[in-house]
Amino acid sequence: MSTPAPPLLDVQHLCLSYDGVRDAVKDVSFSVAAGSIFALVGPNGAGKTSTLRMLATLTEPGGGTLRVDGLDVARDREGVRRRVGYLPDNFALYDQMTPVDYLDFFARCHGVPAPERARRADRLLEELDLTQKRSSPIRALSRGMRQRLGIAKTLVHEPKVLLLDEPASALDPAARGKLREVLAGLKRRGLAIVISSHILPDLAGLADAVGIMEGGRMIRAGAIDAIARSAQQARTVYCLDVGAHVDRAARVLDDFGPRLVRVEHAPIDGGARIEVELLGGDEAVADLVEALVLRGVRLHRVAPRESALEAVYRASASGAVA
Amino acid sequence: MSVMTAVSAFTHRAARRSARLSLLGYSALLAGALVLLASWIVAHAEEPPGGLCTWDYCKQVTPLSWSVLELSDLGAVAVLALGLLVIVPALVAAAVAAERRAGTLDQLRTTPLSPFALVAGLVAGAPARIYLLLVGPLALHVFCGLTGVIPLSTMISTTAVLATGGLASAVIGLSVALAPRQETGGALVALGVAAALGGAALLGAGVAGQHEFAGWAFMHPGGAIEAALIGQDGLARRLVASPWRLDQFDRADFVAALALSPLLSCLASLATVALLGAACCRKLAAPQAPLLGKPQAILLFTGVAAGAIVPAHALVPRPIGQCAVGGLALLFTALLMPFGALLGLFATPTFESWAIALRRRSRVRWWSDDAAPHGAVWAMAAVLVALVVATFGVGDSLSDVCSYGARVPFVLGWVALTVASLPVFVMFGATRYATAAARWAFGVATMVHLFAQAIAIGVAIDAAHPRDHLFVQIAVVLAVAVPAWVAFRQRVLRCSTIAA
Secondary structure, X not given: OXXXXXXXXXXXXXXXXXXXXOEEEEEEEEEEOOOEEEEXXXXXXXXXXXXXXXXXXXXXXXXXXXEEOOEEOOOOHHHHHHHEEEEOOOOOOOOOOOHHHHHHHHHXXXXXXXXXXXXXXXXXXXXXOXXXXXXXXXXXXXXXXXXXXXXXXXXXXOOOEEEEEOOOOOOOHHHHHHHHHHHHHHHHOOOEEEEEEOOHHHOOOOOOEXXXXXXXXXXXXXXXXXXXXXXXXXXXXXXXXXXXXXHHHHHHHHHOOOOEEEEEEEEEOOEEEEEEEXXXXXXXXXXXXXXXXXXXXXXXXXXXXXXXXXXXXXXXXXXXXX | OOHHHHHHHHHHHHOOHHHHHHHHHHHHHHHHHHHHHHHHHHHHHOOOOOHHHHOHHHHHHXXXXXXXXXXXXXXXXXXXXXXXXXXXXXXXXXXHHHHHHHOHHHHHHOOOOOHHHHHHHHHHHOOHHHHHHOHXXXXXXXXXXXXXXXXXXXXXXXXXXXHHHHHHHHXXXXXXXXXXXXXXXXXXXXXXXXXXXXXXXXXXXXXXXXXXXXXXXXXOHHXXXXXXXXXXXXXXXXXXXXXXXXXXXXXXXXXXXXXXXXXXXXXXXXXXXXXXXXXXXXXXXXXOOOOOOHHHHHHHHHHHHHHHHHHHHHOOOOOOOOOHHHHHHHHHHHHHHHHHHHHHHHOOOOHHHHHHHHHHOOOOOOOOOOOOOHHHHHHHHHHHHHHHHHHHOHHHHHHHHHHHOOXXXXXXXXXXXXXXXXXXXXXXXXXXXXXXXXHHHHHXXXXXXXXXXXXXXXXXXXXXXXXXXXXXXXXXXXXXXXXXXXXXXXXXXXXXXXXX
């Protein structure tokens, strides 16, 4: 029987305070295995960026331990830096350089040998769809391209752990889609990836585990499926398009009982949409749909309003999931 | 990660291989232009009548044979000095400020490059374009030295001063850009560095040609270069020294001061590089820490103060008139203590570090990064007093000062109080205000207060009955009341910080 591989990134009881009173990060623990994505979610000011900066060796932790590929950050900072790629939220680019020169410069800084530098730059530019812009000034690139170039920079020394701080903020939908493709590819290559974001749809379907931060604390962390199940057991928000049968549907909802927490009506083309928040997860939804159909309500569409990740976040933030 | 890796990366970033050849070509053109300009000047200088020979200096020079190469060499040295002592540090400061603003400095800190390698890369590699442009003038200068156009010793000493001085200036530029808590405007920082170093170079060059002040020439590489050039009887001396003061070159003490300046300058530059280089390394390793440790600040102050005070004894002709020593001591205090306060500011913790130390309630030693700067600034004041007494002697100092009679204790006490209050302002400015604008405003208000105090002290020294003077009375009250109020506000801040 084989023992499971140790996680590439292991964070235990991480703490940070900038002024000795307010904790930017307090007792945060999580681990990330190779080939998986850990989503660090939470509102602005939750401590996500502070956590990532400590992981990237930019800020000295106030307490706790950080291990990357078995190396303790406090003891072998240089070794950790060789294994970690960090992309800040502003991408940190040299506007006057070209993408190929930018990658070459950071490859040199990481001590990548000369023959390998050009090969890696070409490969990364191709993988991230930037080959056509390889000799354009970085200032002329779109925000999506700048973000992909930033990711290419973090990969130039072939790290094992990737830290991305709000990579999708202010990107258009096409660029976000491209980012998802890139991240999925990196995950398949076996990188351990930590992404911080407060835009949950960007991470839905991509992250394997989630850590929800609020006020510097990790209020919930674990495999996303497990948390999602428990969250959905607690509360689920569904959208029901009921066409013209609004009144009939309203009567069914009135009779549905205490499992119905909240109802909101919104007019749409050709009828009405009802948003319901239910206790009891999928079973409660099935019961409600059955009741509506039996009372002659024609349902045009039944869909969850939010992704599993959003449900987890909402439930955790409201304290519905212990 | 080796220093060479960093230097190579930064050099390549600043000037790619293809650009290097072009820059070397421009550099050769620059050297050629210097020779052509020298030829034109020499041709006109030797053209009688009129031309440049109507100029007073040329009347002195005419008896010498003008040499095109010697004049080109002077031009080359001037270009090298301008490039290395003014433009390079400004460029380094601008580059680092821009890196901070763009967030790329943090990216560099995530690479395996050590802080020392980063400092080396930023200083040696980032201004690579300027270095390459200066290759031509440097080659011209070396050629003139090797072919006997100028003495070989002059070429060696000027080159050494340029190399060490350039390095020190670049490290100063780097320190200035790293020192502020928030990044500041790159262009503004670069302009400030260029203006300050350019002004210092002109001042240094100005004092080298005057036998009374030549002892201070080593304080800036510009002065040491001029000392090396005019130390030999050649075109440089005839062009730079006032025609009616050529006889001063017969004075043994002046000649010795000129001869010693390049060596002292190299040593001073290397010491500056060591101290400020270490400061930059610690700032890159821990950006939340102040630029200077307390011992570093005191060492830096001691070096600068010794360089400023000691030559006053060794090289200024004796006897100094009565009261001159007391006046000099006050002058040195007025010049050096604001510099000491500035160093103290660079060694003062941010509010956050200070607050963490307070809330831990552990005992903070005065030399700790989290400690208030009082101990360091007072130590600097003690160093200043020690240097003045050691340079001029206790007897001389006291007897001169004693000529002020009964005012002595009053004036000395007042000066001591003003100096002692400096760290109170430094600490409050660093910890009380969150924004750069507020800190600047407080700094300007403090400067106005100190300037008024300096004027009032001057009035007190000159006035027959200073205590009857209304301005002096008000200033004395303010000398006590203002620092007391600031200290009280600091106390309130301290209590509220602990209680938070």
